[in-house]
Amino acid sequence: MKRYDSQLEIGGTKLRSRLFLGTGRFPNPAVLQQSLEASGAEVITFAVRRVNLDSVEDDSVLQHVEGRSLVYLPNTSGAGNADEAVRIAKLARAAGLGNWIKVEISRDERTLLPDPLETLRATERLVREGFVALPYTSDDPMLCRRLEEAGAAAVMPGGAPIGTGLGILNPYNLGLIAEQSRVPVIVDAGLGSAQDVVQAMELGADGILVNTPVAKAQDPVAMAKAMRLAVEAGRLSAMAGRIPRKPYASASSSTEGALFGGPYAAGSAIEGRQAETSAEGLRR
Numbered sequence: 001m002k003r004y005d006s007q008l009e010i011g012g013t014k015l016r017s018r019l020f021l022g023t024g025r026f027p028n029p030a031v032l033q034q035s036l037e038a039s040g041a042e043v044i045t046f047a048v049r050r051v052n053l054d055s056v057e058d059d060s061v062l063q064h065v066e067g068r069s070l071v072y073l074p075n076t077s078g079a080g081n082a083d084e085a086v087r088i089a090k091l092a093r094a095a096g097l098g099n100w101i102k103v104e105i106s107r108d109e110r111t112l113l114p115d116p117l118e119t120l121r122a123t124e125r126l127v128r129e130g131f132v133a134l135p136y137t138s139d140d141p142m143l144c145r146r147l148e149e150a151g152a153a154a155v156m157p158g159g160a161p162i163g164t165g166l167g168i169l170n171p172y173n174l175g176l177i178a179e180q181s182r183v184p185v186i187v188d189a190g191l192g193s194a195q196d197v198v199q200a201m202e203l204g205a206d207g208i209l210v211n212t213p214v215a216k217a218q219d220p221v222a223m224a225k226a227m228r229l230a231v232e233a234g235r236l237s238a239m240a241g242r243i244p245r246k247p248y249a250s251a252s253s254s255t256e257g258a259l260f261g262g263p264y265a266a267g268s269a270i271e272g273r274q275a276e277t278s279a280e281g282l283r284r
Helices: 029-039 080-095 118-126 141-149 171-180 193-203 221-239 263-281
Strands: 009-011 013-015 021-022 043-047 070-076 100-105 133-136 187-188 209-212
Touching: 021 029, 021 221, 029 221, 080 100, 080 118, 080 193, 080 263, 118 133, 118 141, 133 141, 141 171, 193 221, 209 221
Parallel strands: 021 043, 021 209, 043 070, 070 100, 100 133, 187 209
Antiparallel strands: 009 013
């Protein structure tokens, strides 16, 4: 059995926190900083296209997280194919953003669902280039297996389309992915609240990435803290092992020794009296 307090390890880097935080859509930099602190996240993600690669140290996003010990997870959001994703990843690494990359390729503006074929191609190429590749993918167990075989350091299946807040639409598939994967499973996209985070962790996820549900909450800082606690509670619950589901009630204490015979005994006594009355009527 996994240890509750064991650290998450991705690409040789050990992490104390299993919550990854996106940096977009926050109302202002101060709220982002406070939310990051409340979340306890050590990994932050951001779109490379939103970063000033010519002057990373003065970038409007990254300058607000200076002084923190963080792992940068730039993403290839905006890429429409593997070639574009690889080019974006190389630009990010050349600008000093590290060799972690979230592979994010979408060609459907309405759903923003990941392109499975281009994501697999990009992952294969980026791994050969020495990147720690974390592909964002659909909740397809076979695709996640192929991405793992391609050398992905972790797989990041979505719970629902990005930004929808619909939660875990297919818990069965996510459970299968968590069961089969030999690399960490980070559930990314579509979560709406702490309830969804707990469910994902109970299904066996190793971590969670959230952005919109925190940034767009009525109180982002409070939601960031709720997400942190939900990750901890969900993992502890998964490690503890839930009871099996049963179709009928099961008393938590035995009926033996009940003062009045228990409800079943009372029912039997009533049935017995009804039978005696019926028999007496027949004799008459």
